[in-house]
Amino acid sequence: MADVSKMPFLENSMIVAAHADDEILWFNSIAADVDQVIVVYCDFWAHPDLGSARAASFAEYPRDNVECLKIDESGAAGCANWASPQLTNYGMALGVEANRRAIMRLAKKSLSMVAAYDRNRIAGESVLSAYRRNFDAICDALRPKLRADMNVFTHNPWGEYGHEEHIQVFRALEKLRDEIGFRLWISNYCTDRAMPLAQRYFRSEPADYVRLPCNKAFAEQVASVYKKHGCWTWADDWVWFDDECFMEAPREHSRDEPHRHLFPLNFFSIGDFPQRKGWLPLAMTATAASVALAATIAD
DSSP, X not given: OOOGGGOGGGTTEEEEESSTTHHHHTTTTTXXXXXXXXXXXXXXXXBTTHHHHHXXXXXXXXXXXXXXXXXXXXXXTTOBOTTXXXXXXXXXXXXXXXXXXXXXXHHHHHHHTTTSSOGGGSOSSOHHHHHHHHHHHHHHHHGGGOOTTOEEEEOOTTOTTTOHXXXXXXXXXXXXXXXXXXXXXXXXXXXXXXXXXXXXXXXXXXXXXXXXXXXXXXXXXXXXXXXXXXXXXXXTTOOOOSEEEEEEOOOXXXXXXXXXXOOOOEEOOOOSOOOOTTOSXXXXXXXXXXXXHHHHTXX
């Protein structure tokens, strides 16, 4: 096996991952060798113990180079229209599901007024508001940590399997790349759900890429820590790919060409997108539902 740590593209290197465990799911061939790992999101209101579980995992991490920005998750996963994805300045346009969750949030607030629901398990703001605000928070937190001579690895522009917060992290770093000038790298994971967006990054000519063997032993070591503390978010029977490919992050390119190229993909399927706990529908009275719907306009 090649000595990955001596590869030039790992000089002054950093992984910026959205959530704890993303760094080994999508970058495990280099996770043991980069100079630093930064995890963006930490707490999520629907899972009050998640932040402390992640902090405990970081304390037992096999390496001491992991830092968390401690930005709260917005809960935007599953809210975009992936059949016809639309990009925005802050990530992706959120659709009908975000509106449904806004109504549910206000319904829970109304029920909490009569002690029918725990206010501690209610989002402080709508998904869209939190998602928009997080973009600036990510940029502000990462900007002082980045330099022009760095190699930064992050989520690909289609969010691997199609995750709105992964795409938000990518677009924040894309903006910072324009400001600072570092090299921005992505890996090659993709699903059928994310393919409509991935196709926008095809090129008229093949691009250079680096292929590396996955570090399955390190990935299992890290995964066991996350599982121990109850914050492993992925399937327990996940099988690691044998290798990963990395390329410098391309710009969006929607123009049609006779032949277009990306790079070899680690293509997999996850079935239906999982519904996060905390967004499960409430059994609402007609009064609570109507109050929530009316209040949505003013929220």
